[in-house]
Amino acid sequence: MIRETPEISAGSMADIAFLLLIFFLVTTTMDVDSGIVRKLPPPLDKNVTPPKIIKRNIYTVLINSADMILITVKGQEPKPGNIKTLRRDVKEFLRPHYPDNPNFPEVEDMTLEINGKKVPYHKSKGIVSMQNDRGTSYKIYIHVQNELAGAVRELRDELAQQYYGMTFKELLKSDEKAAKQIQKAVPMAISEAEPADFGGSK
């Protein structure tokens, strides 16, 4: 007669699983990296002179080592900037003004292809130039970057809403080609000056 083998106790199974669980809890992280994506300009070529940009097209944001913001636009006295109104001001500056208005950047004619139809559009040539000191804190730098990115994103949203009835982000998911058009019409016109020291060091 064959004896039945005794059943193996599964009582400690839970403990083993617990050990594994705790191991994974300790050695892994869950954080998904997120942040502001930017593209750096390629290294400067000494043989190439940078293109001249008309003063009227530039909106200069200066941040000094005391984290204070100074805004310079052609035809206006430099004035202290405020992070609260920065997004609104930049949006106003970058929004194309047609017909040509000397208080705002130049506009350039272009055509957008929307659902197969050609639509004329006036693209703003405005550029936001950002300069900071070595003593500027990273926090305020990111906040300004954030507001500038926000201004461009909102302008893109407005255009996407006007022609496609959705936000730019939604458009990017559903119709990449159309989104590229919007991107072309409202470029991420943020430039960072070559590093320089000004306004005293830390």
Add this chain to the structure above:
Amino acid sequence: MSKFKKDGKKKLPAISTASLPDIIFMLLFFFMVATVMREVELKVRVTAPDASEVQKLEDKSLVSPIYIGKPTKALQAKWGDEDRIQLNDAFAEVNEIRPYVEEKIAKIAEYKRKKHMISMKVDENAKMGIVTDVKQELRKANALKINYSTRKGFDAKK
């Protein structure tokens, strides 16, 4: 006697723990799937600044982090409390960034190299001087796609 009268002496039956391992296994699998292995031990303290215009980074294998911040309390005695750069598991100088980037790019399959991105994990109290130095070095190394790592939740109107 009533049929339904409770017998006071009877004890509650013990709850079966037979399915406990299954529950724990479920938790285990959840964590195995939802998390990634920790890559480096942080030697600098990094509190990311807050922002609202954030994008999620898709593929972690294409992202190389650069940490900048003050050394942690335990390391401050030896390394001081100036902002420092951390690459991999060690403190580094600015001139070590280029070899670091090249090494990271070499590890990525060729057709994906265009998507390689540097994630700047910088403490919010760091000064821009060191960040600018790193950015200049990245430009020289031709690693132009960067990401400023941030937390969510900034609202300029507040």
